[in-house]
Amino acid sequence: MSIPRGSTFLLSLVVVVGCSDNTGPGEGFPDPRPFTPDTEGLRPFPEFPDNPLTREGVALGRRLFHDPILSLDHTQSCASCHDQAHAFSDPRRFSEGVDGSLGTRNAPALANAAWLREFFWAGRAPSLEDQAREPVPNPIEMALPWDEAIPRLTAHAEYPELFGRAFGTIEIDEDRVVKAIAQFERTLISNHSRYDRHLRGELELTTAESRGERLFFNETGECFHCHGTLFFTDEEYHDNGLDLAPVDPGRQAVTGREPDHGKFRTPTLRNIEHTAPYMHDGRFDTLEQVMDHYSSGVQPSPNLDAVLRVHGPPGLSLTEPEKADLIAFLKTLSDLEFLENPDFGPE
Ligand code: HEC
Ligand code: HEC
Structure with missing residues (x-):
């Protein structure tokens, strides 16, 4: 335990909280309470031994996710580009950083990320904790160096206590910030769509929806090869033929391998109706455009996926009713x- 000398506020905080009878290790905070999310219909919630979910950790992560305190000029939070109404994606093609500069990729939706192995379109981050280290100091995102972010949080009227409740210590550091954010992100679970309820026998799909389901999972639509399982992603990297010569190297930037050029992690399709624009560079505004791409726009790029090669180029040749x-x-x-x-949402 270490309490900055001369900080009467922090000292009195510890004394007050220390009065609670259920005191835990560290600075007298009660042990955080374990949190078990509802995963009905999905696989069991994975274990995170280094960062188990707790009510206090999730609450802190939620607050941080929505708080512009983590951006240089206090204008931007994670939620500025990951908007709940859009399933935590960005309706703008390219997100704007604090100084108005644009990235080159569309902010992906966040749903059921607890089960994913790798993050970002090209999979360069191996965990949500590692992912969350990037946007804060990234000059085209929140642009706040970590060594400025930590003193800001430490000087805040409420954060030291919230960290105390979540982690047993009022000492704030980068690790604890990203752990809390990752805990919150792991609670963003989508398992109550009409399709989930259909699978649970709670409702029937319409005939058009059922025909679409069959196409999705058969060799006419071929979607299931890559967008299979109830997560609607195989978590692999594919080139789905957007460009003859892909400009963005995609997965190759992570592995250095030529066969990975132009490949991106298959995105989930959960809440897809609400996450336009589509693809890593947000090039399509509508699902109709996406269908036209798979039907007749597939380019014979060097690393085009074998599944899509079988039908073309130019693609799956779907009829209008099939689309x-x-x-x-x-x-x-x-x-x-x-x-x-x-x-x-925000508190
Ligand atoms: C300025 C807009 C912006 C802000 C602010 C922002 N993000 Fe993102 N986020 C993006 C973009 C764009 C990507 C995709 C980048 C890529 O793949 O290269 C992304 C990717 C992600 C991913 C990967 C998702 C996946 O499926 O692989 C996660 C998780 C994420 N952001 C969480 C956060 C968190 C947490 C914060 C706040 C600490 C945050 N983002 C702040 C734009 C933003
Ligand atoms: C060979 C694997 C593969 C097949 C087959 C495939 N997809 Fe995809 N899909 C991907 C990949 C990879 C992306 C992301 C590509 C990118 O952004 O560069 C993607 C992107 C999408 C997107 C945009 C998602 C977003 O969040 O931007 C939609 C919608 C989509 N696919 C639907 C379908 C449908 C419907 C089918 C069947 C007709 C299908 N896909 C077949 C791999 C595949």
């Missing part, structure tokens, strides 16, 4: 409980 049915099915993945859950 409409696929879109009807994709819209069954919208989860209004997720988009409106007050536990995910």
Whole structure:
């Protein structure tokens, strides 16, 4: 335990909290209470031995995720580019950083990220903790160096106590900040879409939706090869033929391997109706455009995926009714409980 000398505020804080009868290790804070999210219909919640979910940790992460205190000029939070109404994606093609500068990729939706192995479009971060280290100091995002972020949080009227409750110590550091944010992100679970409820026998799909479901999972649509499982991603990297000569190296930037050029991690399709624009560079505004791409726009790029090669180029040659049915099915993945859950918003 270390308390900065001369800080009467912090000392009195510890004394007050120390009066609680259920005192835990560290600075007299009660032990944080374990938190078990609802994962009905999905795989069991993974274990995170280095950062187990607690009510206090999740609450702190939620607050940090929505707080512009982590950006240089106090204008931007994680939620500025990961908006709950858009399933935590950004409706702008390229997100704007604090100084107005633009990135080159569209902010992906966040849902069921607890189960993912790698993060970012090209998978360069191996955990949500590692991912969260990047946007804060990134000059085209929040642009606040960590060695300025930590004193800001430490000087704040409430954060030291919130860290105390979550981690047993009022000492704030980068690790604890990213741990709390990762805990919150892992609670962003989408499992109440119409499709989930259909699988639980709670409702019937319409005939168009059922036709779309069959196309999605059969060799006419081929979608399931990459967007399979209830997470709607195989978590692998593919080139789905957007460009003959992809400009963004994608996965190659991480592995250095030529066969990975132009490949991106298959994105989840959960809440896809609400996460436009689409693809790593947000090039498509509508699901109709996405269907036209898979049907007749697939480019014979050097690393085009074998599944899409079988049908072309130019693509899967879907009929107009098939495209409409696929879109009807994709819209069954919208989860209004997720988009409106007050536990995910700002306090
Ligand atoms: C200025 C906009 C912006 C801000 C602010 C921002 N992000 Fe992002 N985020 C993005 C973009 C763009 C990407 C995709 C970048 C890439 O893949 O190269 C991304 C990717 C991610 C991913 C990876 C998702 C996946 O499926 O792989 C996570 C998780 C994430 N951000 C969380 C956060 C957190 C936590 C914060 C706040 C600490 C934050 N973001 C702040 C724009 C932003
Ligand atoms: C070979 C693997 C593969 C197949 C087959 C495939 N996809 Fe994809 N899909 C991807 C990848 C990879 C991306 C991201 C590509 C990028 O951004 O560069 C993607 C992106 C998308 C997106 C945009 C998601 C977003 O968040 O921006 C939608 C929608 C989509 N696919 C739907 C489908 C549908 C519907 C089918 C079947 C007709 C299908 N995909 C078949 C791999 C595949």
